Amino acid sequence: MITLEGITKIYHTGEVEVAALKGISLHIPEGEFVAIMGPSGSGKSTLMNLIGCLDQPTSGRYILDGYDVSALTDDQLAWIRNRKIGFVFQSYNLIPRASAVHNVEMPLIYAGDNQQRRERAMAALESVGLLERAGHLPNELSGGQQQRVAVARALVTDPAILLADEPTGNLDSESSIEIMKLLRDLNQQGRTIVLITHEAEIAAFAQRVVRVRDGVVVSDERPAVATEMAR
Template sequence: MTILQINHLEKVYGQGSNAFHALKDLTMNVEKGEFLAIMGTSGSGKSTLLNMMAGLDQPTKGTIHLNGQPVHTLRDGALTGLRRDHIGFIFQFFNLIPVLTVLENVTLPSDLASKRKGIKKRAMDLLDHLGISHLAGSFPSELSGGQQQRVAIARALVTEPKIILADEPTGSLDSKTGKEILQLLRTFTEEHGHTLIMVTHDAQVAAHSHRVIFLRDGALIKDTQLAANHSIMEKTSLLNQEFERFSQ
């Protein structure tokens, strides 16, 4: 089942001789339960594309449909509701609120969406699944980076969003902790049907996904399905080769 449809998407900043084409005639689909990685060098359009998917920026041309809703035509109020109720966000630097406990940080999106019924149980179930339920009463400053990212994952999942958007989710973590976080994210897609789209420049990070698209100068230049029977090392090697070829 296709959950995200993007057709002939373009984004142009500026006008005339100063125009910058951040995205160029980009068409792609994302299936429910898929873990998709978006790779590209700095300036390739990765962040612009993620912002478009989230309705944080509007396209110059083209269409974006999330679960059947036309993101590209929604007004501000409807976009706010879409992001609040149907999109989960995972950031590189966690963005936890320091004066709230772990449990309060996780339940905050549900409080904002007025989805309070049974939310504490769901939040605690998520924290338990992520191995940090014993930290529910702790504050972010008392946690390690990996623990904070686990809290951020629980917060992204608590409203049961249609899609999760992750921007370099392991960028501020050490390699061992980053690997653990990526394995958790893949588990949530495969065992719980969550759809995850992740931006990264790191082939080893992208190797944990099901599929990788490569962007260059705002255009989609390669769409690679990763073989399930290949090791992370094999996938990383393949992606590094492709990344080097398409980045030239």
């Protein structure tokens, strides 16, 4: 599904060069649930942006679902991103004046895909357990519910991969567990998930934990025992 080979990313800001990724090689098979952990500034979001086709590596190769992403133009990159990737961020990024279901429809509207748009958005809301909140505005929902709407929005295009960058960063621990259980259910239904988190309790929901530090992978493990919280 995802193969990264010797990926580097160097940011140029004025005179300064920052080597954010220094040679990352990683293979993520279809259906896997991977957590990427590491300290602040270690390159997690940079890696996420590359995996999510939001940015291109400075060098190295990235194969996504058979496509050599590192060779694509910006337009092709946008095409593959819209079809293959669903994003969930720390801030839910919902449109305040749009209902939950309308927010979920947005990726379909952007893609010009009007085929059964409302039905698909309702089905996505149902998959996150929010059918009865479809008509609510974001400020009429709890933080955990807003993030579930954001997960539904990420799922509505039926992406090959769900990318989540600190999805529980703004949530209390109860809502965090709720979101992680939802992600785990989605994974058990076959969805490939890449999750970025600082927190070990959150990473414990994944099958595999990849640790990055200073732009390189320092460990890659499949913990045999989940923590108490993730059970």
